[in-house]
Amino acid sequence: MKISIIALAASVGLSTSAYAADVAPTAVSYTDGAVEMSLTGTAGDPAAGAKVLGSRSLGNCVACHEVSALPDIAFQGMIGPSLDGAGDRWSEAELRGIVANAKMMFEGTIMPSFYKDTGYIRPGNAYTGKAADGALDPLLSAQQIEDVVAYLATLKD
Amino acid sequence: MNKFTKGLGACMTAIIVASGAMAEPVDDTLVINEEIEIVTRTAAPAHLSDVMDEVMSGWLFRGEETRAMEMDDFDNPGMIFVEQAEDVWNTADGTEGKSCADCHGESTEMAGVRPVYPKYVEAAGEVRTMEMAINDCRENRMGAEEWKYVGNDMVNMTALLASVSRGMPVNVAIDGPAQSTWEQGKDIYYTRFGQLELSCSNCHEDNYGNMIRADHLSQGQINGFPTYRLKNTKLNAVQDRFKGCIRDTRAETFAPGSPEFVALELYVGSRGNGLSVEGPSVRN
Numbered sequence: 001m002k003i004s005i006i007a008l009a010a011s012v013g014l015s016t017s018a019y020a021a022d023v024a025p026t027a028v029s030y031t032d033g034a035v036e037m038s039l040t041g042t043a044g045d046p047a048a049g050a051k052v053l054g055s056r057s058l059g060n061c062v063a064c065h066e067v068s069a070l071p072d073i074a075f076q077g078m079i080g081p082s083l084d085g086a087g088d089r090w091s092e093a094e095l096r097g098i099v100a101n102a103k104m105m106f107e108g109t110i111m112p113s114f115y116k117d118t119g120y121i122r123p124g125n126a127y128t129g130k131a132a133d134g135a136l137d138p139l140l141s142a143q144q145i146e147d148v149v150a151y152l153a154t155l156k157d
Numbered sequence: 158m159n160k161f162t163k164g165l166g167a168c169m170t171a172i173i174v175a176s177g178a179m180a181e182p183v184d185d186t187l188v189i190n191e192e193i194e195i196v197t198r199t200a201a202p203a204h205l206s207d208v209m210d211e212v213m214s215g216w217l218f219r220g221e222e223t224r225a226m227e228m229d230d231f232d233n234p235g236m237i238f239v240e241q242a243e244d245v246w247n248t249a250d251g252t253e254g255k256s257c258a259d260c261h262g263e264s265t266e267m268a269g270v271r272p273v274y275p276k277y278v279e280a281a282g283e284v285r286t287m288e289m290a291i292n293d294c295r296e297n298r299m300g301a302e303e304w305k306y307v308g309n310d311m312v313n314m315t316a317l318l319a320s321v322s323r324g325m326p327v328n329v330a331i332d333g334p335a336q337s338t339w340e341q342g343k344d345i346y347y348t349r350f351g352q353l354e355l356s357c358s359n360c361h362e363d364n365y366g367n368m369i370r371a372d373h374l375s376q377g378q379i380n381g382f383p384t385y386r387l388k389n390t391k392l393n394a395v396q397d398r399f400k401g402c403i404r405d406t407r408a409e410t411f412a413p414g415s416p417e418f419v420a421l422e423l424y425v426g427s428r429g430n431g432l433s434v435e436g437p438s439v440r441n
Binding site: 056060062063075078079121125126127129130139 | 180348349350351352353354355359363364367368369370371400403404405406407408409410
């Protein structure tokens with residue numbers, strides 16, 4: 001927790017170098033699967049979040065979830081529950097925890113951990129099938145997580 | 158309130174709501190050339206009884222037109238490659254000047270080989286795939302060059318050897334000297350690889366019948382291999398398919414022909430014990 005407070009303070013102070021100030025994946029503090037503190041200190045942008053949800057190369061959340069509010073996206077999956085009403089079911093902190101690392105909320109879930117950069121078995125270099133060279137970036141950046149959380153919060157029944 | 162329980166509650170509700178829209182496998186039967194009856198659905202083998210009741214061919218998860226292509230050899234593009242392999246079967250090659258037929262007779266004499274592979278080969282002291290057995294003949298009995306493990310010559314020949322066993326039940330042995338390799342394959346099947354941390358079981362055991370984006374998830378059975386895929390309009394080797402599925406988890410894959418994939422093929426093959434050999438099948 002201490003680390004994330006320091007990180008947040010830093011990001012408020014130095015808004016020009018946002019990346020350096022993001023809470024690092026290994027420093028995120030989960031309480032019952034939820035993450036209270038913003039990962040960046042910058043409010044999420046719901047429109048950008050919607051793009052991340054639908055894009056194959058970004059979150060590709062629709063591979064597993066249906067979202068009625070995004071009817072233009074063909075072929076929505078049904079591995080996970082529909083995200084309709086997610087903003088009613090979950091608080092912002094809970095949504096942040098689920099998107100950052102769903103395994104903290106749902107033990108053993110199939111849902112990938114989007115804000116994590118270590119602890120993988122045979123990590124690859126994206127979708128090449130080759131070994132990853134060097135350190136991995138998390139699947140989504142801290143700001144993309146915030147954007148997705150901001151979008152999910154708009155999904156009310 | 159415990160968040161885990163709350164999460165489960167929320168998703169239970171969603172599952173109940175979603176189940177109305179489940180894309181179930183079709184209720185259909187496969188008879189090839191109005192002659193060869195294919196078992197596409199049967200009781201799960203004993204070693205799977207605690208995870209599923211029934212095993213199902215990938216054929217049941219494909220669309221109507223794709224399914225129809227497999228019902229008649231004239232409509233199955235995979236059979237063109239079977240014919241090509243039949244020519245190779247009868248053609249001498251290598252320093253010994255022998256063809257496969259010189260030793261094995263008609264290709265139909267090989268009926269019954271496909272259903273039991275991969276298997277432990279006593280003389281080799283290891284579990285071998287059919288590809289390994291074929292290359293053993295080429296290298297050591299014909300004095301010919303090995304074929305590339307998933308190259309065209311090899312895939313075509315495996316299609317021929319599958320086609321002559323169509324309708325016979327897959328019967329891969331999992332005990333005795335094969336057991337340790339089988340266990341290794343099982344471990345791989347349940348390992349969550351790559352940056353997406355997904356195991357074969359996450360998709361093909363826990364979610365078959367569900368849509369993942371545009372794909373209707375099957376049980377990932379291999380009784381239909383090699384498969385002619387409409388997507389790339391060629392025959393696809395089983396271990397090439399494994400490679401593709403692991404790559405899609407953002408993982409470093411194993412190489413076709415590697416000990417890991419041989420073990421995985423043995424294990425996945427045994428999950429289909431009781432289904433009919435169906436290759437070359439048609440998939441999308």
